[in-house]
Amino acid sequence: MTTPSGSPGSPQVWILQGTQPTAIIQQQSEGAPYLLANASLANNVYVSTDNNVGPGGSNAYMIAPLGSVAITSASQWWACTDPDATTELDVLPGGTSESPAPAQIAEVIAPLAAEIAQQI
Numbered sequence: 184m185t186t187p188s189g190s191p192g193s194p195q196v197w198i199l200q201g202t203q204p205t206a207i208i209q210q211q212s213e214g215a216p217y218l219l220a221n222a223s224l225a226n227n228v229y230v231s232t233d234n235n236v237g238p239g240g241s242n243a244y245m246i247a248p249l250g251s252v253a254i255t256s257a258s259q260w261w262a263c264t265d266p267d268a269t270t271e272l273d274v275l276p277g278g279t280s281e282s283p284a285p286a287q288i289a290e291v292i293a294p295l296a297a298e299i300a301q302q303i
Contacts, residue, residue, distance in 0.1 A: 199264040219260075219262070220251040227270075230262045
């Protein structure tokens with residue numbers, strides 16, 4: 184299990200390791216909005232209110248690389264990543280939406296562009 188950088192109520196960075204579920208948001212009586220942002224260029228993050236979250240599970244919501252999802256703290260939230268992967272998950276209190284920066288998008292598609300150029 185990992186511990187986040189940052190204190191509760193402030194932005195936190197979680198380093199998820201493999202499919203081991205980690206409690207990332209504690210339940211609060213008055214649900215506050217949070218944004219969960221996957222900072223990885225290659226790995227998925229899986230989140231759920233079920234502590235048995237895992238890849239491909241019917242109880243899991245998958246956050247694709249550089250993706251995000253808005254949730255509330257009305258329930259406790261758990262997260263994990265792909266098997267044998269280490270992935271950064273940013274937990275942003277009060278967040279409601281995010282999109283990757285153009286440089287992040289370019290970094291993701293650059294290998295694909297190079298492969299296409301070699302085939303031409």
